[in-house]
Amino acid sequence: MRAHGLAWLAVAVLAGGALGGCSAQIAQSAQSKACQAWADGADALQAKLAACSGTLKQGAHGDEREQAFAQRGEARRLLSDDKAAVADFDQALRLNPADPVALNGRGLAYLDDARPDLALADFNAAIRANPVDGDAFDNRGYFERTKGDYAAAIADQSHAIALEPTDALPWANRGYDYAGKRQWDSAIADFNDALRLASKYAYALEGRGQSERGKGDAKAALQDYQMALNDPHTDNALADAQAVVELSAAGDPEALNTRCWVRGVNNTELAEGLADCQRSLATRPNSAETLDSLALIYFRQGRFSDAVTQYTAALALDPAQTPSQYMLGVAKLRTGDKSGDADIAAATAADKTIAGTFAGYGLKP
Numbered sequence: 001m002r003a004h005g006l007a008w009l010a011v012a013v014l015a016g017g018a019l020g021g022c023s024a025q026i027a028q029s030a031q032s033k034a035c036q037a038w039a040d041g042a043d044a045l046q047a048k049l050a051a052c053s054g055t056l057k058q059g060a061h062g063d064e065r066e067q068a069f070a071q072r073g074e075a076r077r078l079l080s081d082d083k084a085a086v087a088d089f090d091q092a093l094r095l096n097p098a099d100p101v102a103l104n105g106r107g108l109a110y111l112d113d114a115r116p117d118l119a120l121a122d123f124n125a126a127i128r129a130n131p132v133d134g135d136a137f138d139n140r141g142y143f144e145r146t147k148g149d150y151a152a153a154i155a156d157q158s159h160a161i162a163l164e165p166t167d168a169l170p171w172a173n174r175g176y177d178y179a180g181k182r183q184w185d186s187a188i189a190d191f192n193d194a195l196r197l198a199s200k201y202a203y204a205l206e207g208r209g210q211s212e213r214g215k216g217d218a219k220a221a222l223q224d225y226q227m228a229l230n231d232p233h234t235d236n237a238l239a240d241a242q243a244v245v246e247l248s249a250a251g252d253p254e255a256l257n258t259r260c261w262v263r264g265v266n267n268t269e270l271a272e273g274l275a276d277c278q279r280s281l282a283t284r285p286n287s288a289e290t291l292d293s294l295a296l297i298y299f300r301q302g303r304f305s306d307a308v309t310q311y312t313a314a315l316a317l318d319p320a321q322t323p324s325q326y327m328l329g330v331a332k333l334r335t336g337d338k339s340g341d342a343d344i345a346a347a348t349a350a351d352k353t354i355a356g357t358f359a360g361y362g363l364k365p
Helices: 023-036 042-057 062-078 082-095 100-112 116-129 134-146 150-163 168-180 184-197 202-215 218-228 237-247 253-265 270-283 288-300 304-317 322-335 340-350 354-360
Strands: none
Touching: 023 042, 023 062, 042 062, 062 082, 062 100, 082 100, 100 116, 100 134, 116 134, 134 150, 134 168, 150 168, 168 184, 168 202, 184 202, 202 218, 202 237, 218 237, 237 253, 253 270, 253 288, 270 288, 288 304, 288 322, 304 322, 322 340, 322 354, 340 354
């Protein structure tokens, strides 16, 4: 999992006098704020990108223009469009060569684009421009770890921690540095500090699980990997699910269901996910959770009628399983059955966050 600690700039206030009822200026101000707001998830990042593009098209100038390029570059980087991100960061840095978002962001984009020398140059420039930029030290430490220089990485991430002790990311990154050196106790101590600051931080849970496994504590490692999978859509979710299977008893139905579910959420390895669910159900045939996972695999395969059958079976076993009711509705709609709207409405009434959760997985009515 890649987790970056870039500092998002505060929302900028448009320069100039009072808005005075000018609707175009009001719209531009709102768009500029949307451009510079923090965003997470593909849909929110696409909205941020659109807002930044709109700000630029409306003739932003000065700091507003520079930050629109920097923030659009950051949105593009997080959407894995590294070359377009670099082009935007280039534009921002022509206007402000010391912009921390652009320097750090371009460095990370260069790393993702396999241009490590350029990445290092940007992290060094960010540190020269602002010697108290904890993100730049942390990012340089990450670069050093990718090169296997754990001592340098630990030094940089220790500096980042000293500058930003309440930021969980450098603690977690230093934990991975120690894990790289097989110094498991030091690694676990750093992951503990990261989790003290952010208790559900999957990146740190994964690292602590890896370190516990390295130390030979399979029980603790299994627990951490399972906790990390509270978010089954992270970059490392498939590896986490694989670790759960490996650390569990052979053929454990819960572990197999976990891996099936993660494969379904991430819309990958669907044939293998189907096999996982079928093996799980062979041992535990009346599991509402596994029937729900199997239904998701069928849905991803475009077998919507089969998905309806399995979601219905899951709800027969556990009528309170709201995710199954929501996805039953979505699957029904895909078959042309408009009664799915009622299922979606009932699930949404029971859990107002459910539509957003499934939208994050790319699953919408």
